[in-house]
Amino acid sequence: MIEAAVPSEQNLHDLYRDHRGWLETWLRRRMGNAWDAADLSQDTFMRVLSSAHPLADIQEPRAYLLTVGKRLLSNFYTRRQLEKAYLQALAQLPEESVPSPEQRWLLLETLQALDELLDGLPRPVRRAFLWSQLEGLGYREIAERLQVSERTVKRYMAQAYEHCLLVDL
Incomplete structure (x- = not known):
């Protein structure tokens, strides 16, 4: 059983080593922010790792990573729009009705989950x-x-x- 996991780990390592820099550069050009690009790059590889698609079956790794990365980038911008709309709505509330930072975070997480559910x-x-x-x-x-x-x-x-x-x- 351990032997079956080794090729998958090696494939992921090779995929990461060979394409992380390229993917991160591609994301940085679109996002204009190295930190967000690095986070999204890591999220892309985590999504690939958790995918049911066997790594050994990936014929075009950059195309595959780009597809996953684009979806995550779209989710990132959708989340930003949700956050912006939410903050604008909060600005309209009387001060005593404004939720705490913890409540805001929970509400944003809920809105994101709802948005993903209805996608x-x-x-x-x-x-x-x-x-x-x-x-x-x-x-x-x-x-x-x-x-x-x-x-x-x-x-x-x-x-x-x-x-x-x-x-x-």
Whole structure:
């Protein structure tokens, strides 16, 4: 059993040694920040390590790393947008209602998890689901906002619930 793990570890070591610098440079050019690029590079290799895809089967390592890195980069920017929107919303609150730093962190983590959970759903479906769950709107109100029928909202909600049940977290 130990022998089976050695080739995988060696493959990861080789992949990391041969391509980390290239990936980090690519990320730094897009992000304009060496620290974030280094973090995202490490996250990319961690994602590769935790993947079910055997390292020995990777034919084009840079293309594979680039695909994983691009997804993580997209998640990074999505998270930044969520954080920015959240901080703007906090700025509108009266001082006594502002959550503590710990509460803010938990809320941001929850928002990120929710965003990842709903990833892949069409925009109107996401909106309908979020308005229903976060704002407590009924199907009629959602239909008015989206300018669709209530029947369409019911379909959207069923699609969102099914997606949430089937998503592999």
